[in-house]
Amino acid sequence: MIGRKYVDEIISKVEKRNFGEEEFLNAIKEVLNSLVPVFNKHPEYIEEGILERIVEPERQIFFRVPWIDDNGKVQVNRGFRVQFNSAIGPYKGGLRFHPSVNQSIIKFLGFEQTFKNSLTGLPIGGGKGGSDFDPKGKSDREVMRFCQSFMAELYKHIGLDTDVPAGDIGVGAREIGYMYGYYKKIKNANDQGVLTGKGLAYGGSLVRKEATGYGLVYFTEKMLSDNNLSFKDKTVVISGSGNVAIYACEKANELGAKVVALSDSNGYIYDENGINLDIIKQIKEVNRGRIKEYLDYVPNAKYTEGFRGIWEIKCDIALPCATQGEINKEAAEILIKNGIKVVSEGANMPTDLDAIELLQKSGVMFGPAKAANAGGVACSALEMSQNSSRLSWDFEEVDSKLKDIMVNIYINSKNAAQEYGEPGNILMGANIAGFIKVAEAMMSQGIV
Known part of the structure; x- marks a missing residue:
């Protein structure tokens, strides 16, 4: 053919x-x-x-990012911004600060972002960026100096109607704040909509922190209901312990599920009674600590070094929310053997191609990242709308719009599969x- x-x-x-x-x-x-x-x-x-x-990509930008650490030593990182496709709107996509960041990863993320943004129905194109800088273990002053140096080059390539970055792994409200502050200084302009994921005090949106995790669960909930199932009384395993994992856990709990495991890059915790999310928020959002510290609060929980073993835990629903490639074929085989019903992706391509094929052949419902984790960028676009109109919507209004977007993404994906001969x-x-x-x-x- x-x-x-x-x-x-x-x-x-x-x-x-x-x-x-x-x-x-x-x-x-x-x-x-x-x-x-x-x-x-x-x-x-x-x-x-x-x-x-x-x-x-329509444009690729690579640049040097020099900065001075707390010991007065000069450090140098690489900065990236790939502006992949602007056919339906300004480039939109996160900035990732992580040692693994390289040209291949940024291009993969920008390519995926193009279609993810298209699925939201909102007028945004695809882009992605970041640096191999690692904010872990750095002081606030070091992070600030890095962010300012990073923005000293990035500002030349972004704008309200050109390219609107957001956060991603390693880039939260702190980093966005430092970058926006420096952008505002050197541009002499209060272009609030040029970055999303901002603090509520200066143009941020309610639900933005929760959006990717909530959106993942809204999408998965619709997929489940379409197959006469629900989250109620289901056992859920979630990898990761950042915003996506935490708020996917929160929403899954609200819908009656029991989340029994979370992880970070060092290992994972298992709590057969269900993860205490208040403790996780204290460790991760307040203390910026490691997941292992959960045992200091819940000594009966179990901690295991290494993150792949989390998929050996028997569950009904798996929500990989950590990073790309975390579910390989071997992990998929274990999930299937243990009776998994759904794998829905909160991270970007956390399931490799062989694992996806195996899951689908085994009849496991599969929610792909570009659809299931689009809640973050959808809420970012809603933040842009609020910035443009100089208005702030309440939590319920943003959350309602987010849920509608995620449900429509599922419906449109389902209908396209049906139309082109692959129902389901x-x-x-x-x-x-x-x-x-x-x-x-x-x-x-x-x-x-």
């Missing part, structure tokens, strides 16, 4: 042009392979070179629904 041949040709070209960029190439393959029936039905996309253009394949449906909106916008705007 013409679609298969076209997709294979583009994947081959991308592999040659981006040799060794494993994360980016995996994202390309996962998306493009699901689009084969689209090109069979719409050969005009082939004629207009949509894929050739959509796999190539929400991953394929999300890829197709996100892609078609971007492709149509690109078709309308000519070869640019």
Whole structure:
């Protein structure tokens, strides 16, 4: 078929042009392979070179970030911003500060962000950025000096109608505050909407902290109800212990589930009576501590070094909310053996391609990241709307809009899967629904 041949040709070209960029190439393959029936039905996309253009970022920015630590020593990190696609709106996507950040990861995240943002139905394009700087163990002054140096270059490339960054791993309200303060100083402008994830005192939105975790659960709740199931009385395992994991845990608890495990990069905790979320918030949000400290409060809980073992815990629903590639084929086999019903992604591509294939073949409901974790960027766009109108909406209004967006993402993904011959394949449906909106916008705007 013409679609298969076209997709294979583009994947081959991308592999040659981006040799060794494993994360980016995996994202390309996962998306493009699901689009084969689209090109069979719409050969005009082939004629207009949509894929050739959509796999190539519109702009990539790499820069040096020098800063001085508390000992007076000069440190140097790398800064990145990939502006992937602006067909449906200004670039929008988070900034990640983590030692693992490199060109491949930022490109993979920007590519995914393009379709995730499209799925929200909001007028935002796709981008991503960050640095290999690690905020863990740094003083507030060190973080501030780094953020100011980072923004001294980034400010040249962002703007209200150009590119609007947000937070991601390692970038919370503290980092956003430091970056916005320096942006405001050097631009001499109160462009509040140029960054999202801000504090409530200067243009932030209610629900932003909770949005990705809440949105994940809203999406999963709709997927469950569509299959005559619910969160009530289900056992849930959540990886991670940042904002996404904490607030997914909170919302799952509200819906009657019992969350028994959380993790961080060092290991995971298991509490058979259900995780005490107030303790987790104290450790992570106040003390900026490690998950192991949970045992200081709940000595009967168990702590295990290493994060992959968390998927050996028997559960009904798995919500991976830590980082990419955390569920491999072996972990998927264990989850299936233990009777897992749903895997829904709160992190960006935490399940590798072999694991996804195995889960789907085994009849496990699968919520892909670009759909299930779109709540964060959706709420960021709602923050932009509030900034533009100089208004602040109350918690209930933002939360209601967020839930509507997540439910619509599920419905649109489900309908696209049905239309293109894969009923129930929400991953394929999300890829197709996100892609078609971007492709149509690109078709309308000519070869640019």
